Structures are given as C-alpha cells and as structure tokens.
Amino acid sequence: MDRRTFLLGLALSPALMHCQRSTPTQFGGTLLGPNHMAGHQLRQADFPAFSSTQRTKVAIVGAGVSGMAAGWYLQKHQMDDVALLELEAEVGGNARSGKNTISAYPWGAHYLPLPNHDNVLLKQFLAETGAITANVDSHRPLYQERYLCFAPQERLFIHGQWQEGLRPDHGLGHRERAEIQAFEKQMQVFREATGRDNKPAFTIPLAASSHDPQFTMLDSITMAEYLHGQGWHSAPLHWYVNYACRDDYGMPHTSISAWAGIHYFASRRGQAANADTDQVLTWPQGNAWLTQQLANPQQDAIHTRQLVHAIQLEAHHVTVDVYDLTTQQTTRWIADHVIYASPLHTLPYVLRNDPSLTQAAQTIRHAPWLVANLSINQPDQLNGNLPLAWDNVLYDSAGLGYVVANHQDTQRYHDQLVLTYYRALAHSDEHQARQQLYAGTWTSLQTSIVQDLQKAHPELSQHILNMDIWRWGHAMTYPQPGFLTNQARQLLNHTHPQLHIAHTDAAGISIFEEAFAQGVRAAKNILGKNNHSTT
C-alpha cells in the first residue's frame, strides 16, 4: 500500500496545488510560414510572359527592413519614384507580427538594443518615430520610456529556480563564477578596444569595425574554440556564450566565428539618459513596430503579393518581371536601379545574366528557426520564485525561452497573455535541421514546445488557449569562421552600376541595425553619396 500511495501522491501533487482550477484542456493552433508555394513556383520558373510594363527609377525587391530602409533614405533625399515589391501580403520580412484579442505579438525579430552613438542615421530614424524624444545628437539621448523594455527584463530558470538576468549565477561553483567574470572582463576590454586603423575593434554595422588583424584573426576559429583557447572550459560559461550565439545567429557556438561571437558581446555601447546600456527597445509586436514606422511614409510605393521572378541587367536599365499573385499577371518594370533586398538564396532563380553574383549568392547559408505564439490564461502560474520578466530563458533547454508580448502594457492586471517562444534549430547541419523542421506537424512541434517549457512550468499545458507555430526554413544567415574575408560576401557587397544588394545575408549577421545599414548603403550608392564601396 505504501509505495503506490507515495507515487500517486507525488504524481498528483503538482495538479493538486491548483486543483480548483485544473480542467483538462485541449487547445488548437495553426502551422504558419512564409509563402512556400511562391518559392516553389520560383524554382519551376512557371510564369506567364509580361502583359504590361511600368517605369520606375528604383525598384526595390523585398519590403523587409533593408528594402524599406533604402526606400526611407531615398524618400528623405527627394527620390520618390520608387517601387517596393513585396512577395508576402504584409511588409516586414523577418520582423513580421500577428495579433489576436489578447495582444499583438512578433513572429520574428522583437527588440532593438540602444544604438551606438555613431549610428547617426538609425538614431535619426528613431527620433522621427518618437522612440527618441530628445537630445538625439548627444551621447545619451532621451528615449520614450514606454518603448524601453520594462523591468524586470530577463530571468533564467537554472537548477530548479529562477534568477535575475541571463548570466548564469544561481547554484554555480566558485570557479564557474570566476570564469564567467573573467569572460565578461575580457569582453569589456574588447568593447573599449581600438585597432591600429583607429576604428573600434567591434562595432555596428560590422563593416565599420577595425581591420586590425589582432581582432580579425579571431574570425579564423569558432567561438567555442576561442573559449577553450582562453582556458575557459566550464559548462555554465559555455552555455551562456552558446545561448548568445543561438539567440542572435541561430547556430551553436561551435559553428559561429569567434569574431562574430565576440561582436555580440563587445559591439554595443549605446547609452541613454533614462536607461542602462544593456537595456533594449521593444514593442508588443516586436520589431514590426519599427518596420511599420518605415512603411508608413512610403505606403504609396509598396506593392504586396508581388513575386519578382526575373531580373535582366541591360546596358542602361534593368528589367524586373513581377508576377502578381492576386491578378496572376506578369508586369515588367523598367528601372534605372534595382535594390535586391530579399533573402539571397532566391537570387540564382531570379538573376539571369550575372553568373558570378548568383554563384556568390549560392554560398549563403541560413539557419532554420521555429517561433510559436502561445495564448495562455492565469498568468500567475508563470511567476515562480521571481515574477514574470520580459525574456524568460531556461538553462539547458532546446529552445531560447519565451518573451511576454504583453510586457509593455501599462495596465496592472492581465487575465491572459501571449508568450512568444523561440527556438533556433541549431545544428551543425542546417539542411538536416531544416528537413526536420518541415517534417514536423503542428502536433509534434506543439508537444516539443510544451515539453521544453514544462521544466519550468509544470502546469503550463492546462493554461494554453491556443498555439500558432511559424516555421522559418531560412530564417537568417549566420557567421561561420572566415565569413569576414569570404570572397562571395565581399562580391555581394560590391557596388554594381544598376544592381544593389541590400540584405543581412550580405552583411553576414542578421540584426536590425545591419539590415538598416544595408538599405541605407544601397540608397546612397544610387544617390551617388557613396564614393567608395564598403565591405
């Protein structure tokens, strides 16, 4: 009698803690993703011949951050004859978002660190949107507090308990702590370092960083190798750095260039009059708020559900053949310039007569991602020993944790919340990871997400009302060792008289600031404001 009672009692105890409100729940949801049919169609090259023509000065392929930043900059400089051609029904690219009765929520990128002082154009853009309210030119601008991430910003579930911040601390041994401190100290050194060319060792956009070999040589090894080379072998430090690589680049630190890994920790120096350097800007819908601000002034130039399927570079112009997914007609746009601001793995199918560029584009690699939005009730059950934070991460987990979409609400109580769950399907083999992602069904993906989160929230499944899941097969490029000097990437960043590439695929790392800088650079090239190409 005794053993079964014991087992039963233990098995029941989590359920009993909230027995008054536990009812077995079934929840639904949808499996979502970018427009795959269109991609398939692109590979088949199955399109009607063009039935009409249009003229524009600049055709921008893709209304993500890069494409819209290019349009924004062109518009600022009185270049209004622009057509933004977007495949999806909504603009935003990786920064797209959704909305339900509880909250708006992100489907991808969801925050922006405080921009560095020298990132003048980005700060100017933020001032235009009202995100910077005063002193935009000073070292410490005043930010709109509603957009600064509310406290508490982050917590980590480690060794059965929540701790503040993501740097592991709770339950660590003396030596493990010392290693993390030594690492942080070294990153601080890098953050303040300048190369012999007087450029900062690590900065954003990364193209503005120093070319001093004492730093760029770090690009020849992986981030994991760098840590071991420093004599840092402890598991918590490796988890922490690996988490950063998975979170920002979508791949484990064993696949990421040490230069890029350090860049994550050492490139951000942005300050604010009313926030600390490590704080971020965020919105319920994530960076879709920013892309909406980019889109608003150029609404007239944006054409959605437009599939660009052929680009021909002619002597004095470019032709862009665009299939309208709604009318199922092809229109030929004749443009002076084209900005290609779409993921570059599509370029080989589109660009007909530039084999060197298409070849370069084929070398770009992408990490697959999974994003889920969970609507839940009774948010109190998520608290534990620390209250819910904006970013809630689980140590030793397959996922990257979840962000609370309602976190920036000013109201005191929520009956329901939306949690945005992220997982980089980090693998040494991206193709295999992508296949696994596409092989997953809603049920199998949903189950693995719940299992992951149940380590910290045993009762979570009873409180889920709905879970939509988005599969990003080609979520973002990632910086492998050697990416800095990679020939193909340099070629993609080179100015072409008529074709300008603007995408984080060409930048090498996929963050909002790089996307923005890519767009601005392409626009400057067209306006003749760049005297030399940048890499």
Next chain:
Amino acid sequence: MVNPAGPSHRPGNPDRAMRQALFASVFIIASCGLVYELVAGTLSSYLLGDSVTQFSTVIGVYLFAMGAGSWASKYITSALVRRFIELELLVAISGGFSAALLFLAFAQIGYNGNVAFQAVLYLLVFIIGMLVGLEIPLVMRILEQSLSLKELVSRVLTFDYLGALAVSLAFPLLLVPHLGLMRTSLVFGLLNVLVALWAIHLFREQLQRPRLLLWQCLLVGLSLIAGLLFAEHLTRYSEEMLFEDRVIFSKTTRYQRIVLTQWHDDTRLFLNGNLQFSSRDEYRYHEALVHPALSAIKQPRNVLVLGGGDGLALREILKYPTIEHVTLVDLDREMTDIFKHNIRLSQLNAHAFSSPKVSVVTADAFVWLDQQKDFFDFIVVDFPDPTNFALGKLYSSSFYQLVAAHLSQHGLAVIQSTSPLYARQSYWCIVNTIQSVGLLTSPYHTLVPSFGEWGYVIASHQPYHPPQQIAVSGLRFMTPETLTTLFQFPLDMQAVPAEVNRLNNQKLVHYYEQEWHHQGP
C-alpha cells in the same frame, strides 16, 4: 447470512456474498485513506505555501505512520471484527474532521506560528496514518479464514489500489472543486462510518453487544453530518480568528481579497491581508491627504481621484462647496460597490458614492488616464503601496507624466507615498520621480497610529504655498497651524539619495522590498 459463526469468538468463514461486501469495504477504506492524505497535503500547501515540500513531508509522515500502524496490528489479538469497527469509527472522526481541525488550528495559531501549526499538522497526519495503516492488516486477518494467502493478498490489494485510483481522479476533478476540502473530508468520514455499519450488519450474529456499536456509529455519524451543516460557518469562523476581529465581509474579486472586520466601533479594511484603514484613525490619514492641497486651491471645480475605492477621500473632497464634479477611477468594481451599498461603510464615507457630483469609473488608472483629455484642478493619487511590479508602474515617471498632463496650470495633485520613516528611500524615490517629469514637489507627513508615520507629496506646476486657512469646518484633525508643521521633516526622515523610478528599472519596488523587509512597521 447463511453460515452461522462457529462457537469461538474468532470470525467465522464468511461466505461469498460476505467476502464481496468486505472487498467493497476495502475499496472504500482505501479511498478514505488516500483522501485524508491528500487533504492534509493540499491544506498544508494551501496554508503554508511551498507545495512540493509540504506534499513530500506530509506523504512521508503519513506513510511512516501507516507502517507503524501495520506493525502495531499484531498486538490486536482478539475480537478482530469489533476492533475493526471501532477502528473505522476512529478513522471517521480523525480523518473526517481533519480539514476542519487544521483550518481552526491555523486560524488560532495564525501566520506567525508556523512551527506550532506544523506540529499539529504532523501529529494529526501521524494519528490518521497509523489508524489507516491498521485497517488493511485487520481486514486481511478477518478474511484469512476463508481464503488462501495467495487469493487474499491478490484480492485485497486489488481493491485497495482501485480505491486509491478512484480517489486520485475524483479528488482534483470533482471533490475539491465542488465540495471544498472541509466537506470532502467530512463526507469521506461518513463513508468510514458506513463501512462500520456494514461490518456490524455482516457480523451481527457473532458480535457481542452490537447495539453499543450501533450507538457509537450513530454518534460519530451525526457529528459528521453536523460538521457538514456547519462547514460554511467553520470556514468563516477560522477566517475571523485569523483577522482577530469579526469578519463582516469577505470576498475574493478578480484583483484582490477584500476583508472587512469589526471590533466594537473599529472597522478595518484589509486588501490581500494588508491593512488599508482603521475607522479609529482613518480621518487623520484622509484629512491629511486632502486638505493641505485642496484648501490651497482657489475655486476648485473638477477633481480626479485615482484609487481610493473606499470613498473616504471623496468624503473629505465633497466638503468643498465649489466642487462641481469628482471622477473616481478604481480598478475593482466590487470595492466601490460595497462602499456604496453597505450601510456601515457608506456611513463611514458619508454616502459619498451617492452624491450626484461623483461619477465612478471602473478602469485601470494608467490606461484610463492615457486615453483622457480632461484637466483637473485637484488630483488625488491613492494607490496601495508599491509591493509588486504591477503596482510599481503606478509610481513611475511615465505615470506622473500623465498626471502632469492632466493637472491644470494652477491645480495641485497629492500622492500617497508610503512611510518616510520605515521606507525612507522609497519615499524620497517617489519625490524624485515626481520631480523628474518637471513637477514641483512639496513633501509632507503625518502620524496615523494604525499605520505609523505616513508620507504624502503635493505636486504642482506652480509653487505650492500652505493655506492660511482651511476652507471647511467640522474636521477632527487638521488645523491651519498643524498643517504648516507637516512639511518639516525630522532628521530620521530627511531626504536621502534615490534614483528615479522608471518603467524600465522599477527601482521603487526594489527599495520598498529592502526597506520593509529589514525593518517591519
């Protein structure tokens, strides 16, 4: 019963029907045993928190006690059936009343006597566990005459496990949601009595003095039924004990647990167990909240109260005849409703909610203010202390920006700002935060005996000057002379450095937690 018992007092050979009846008893016994264990575990985690520890230790003690009971069963050598029936009645009493007993014990001992309560808890768990541990060995021995050991173990344990399964499912899904803990244990106590009655019936021909046993059953059964009838009162009584005084109202709303107590002429309001006011000295708090600012405003017309769902600040405000309209914004409809409709409470706020000048808005103050365009001559900000991040938002620079935006050019706002004595840095953090949005501040404080030394801040666009006169009469505390002294801070409450409380740092909640944690009121 066909087969009569043998001449000895040992139980006879029960026939098939009787065996089935005994197996059914095993099923019930097992369910009851598990229910008492679950009740104790749930109740202790409900009352003491930390459910994993509570459950684990309760189960541990219970199992150990069952082992002790099983071991002790060998000392019961004669009159097995009678002992079994008596045992069932003991289980019925101790198990049936366990939840009620624990509730009352907790109420008597209170939150501060956790150790004493745990002693009662584990003693009770041990007694029930030991009695339950005796049951199955006794049943097996009663049945051993008619069945082989192989059959006996197999059958008895089967029903034992089945009973446990039934309860394990019913407890969280049916029993606790529909009956509550107190009734659940009482009902299962009655089931134990039923088993006893059944055994009396089955063995009536071999039992000596069965009538005595029947009387005992009746007594136990009736007391359990009485317990069921009074379960509601018992719950309330234990709550009253917890709050020392008589609970005249208690309700768990969407946002908080509201409890009102009464002791002679003292009415007290608790929100989530925290004292909000005592009717003996609330006039000090509310006169000090309203009059220093309101008396200094020329011709105040339009007033806003944020929080203050008890209507006591309204009562003071409505004493000014020039006031045309007061808007009160409170999150909790239940609060404003009871303070409007309850006779005693509406007397306390002088029927403020029935005044045609007052309109009540049920809304989140931050969200509501964000969507408003009106200006107000006087704004009262009277929220609970910043004990958590949700409340901390209502003391943030972003919130005070909204207050400033809705305060007329010559208007004044007053903000309840916790104790400058017990939470000194918290108090000055609020002052700094109000200043950070460009408002001028005039900090002051007063003594409210049931709270201690309490702090407020007047915020304004134009410099504030304490009024030479208080424009209304009939006050119990405030005079123009005392008013001017409130703005002097003795050494132990003077300003200390504190950061601005922002939505993105929630400094105030950190200060507050440190200060009230290290230095209780």
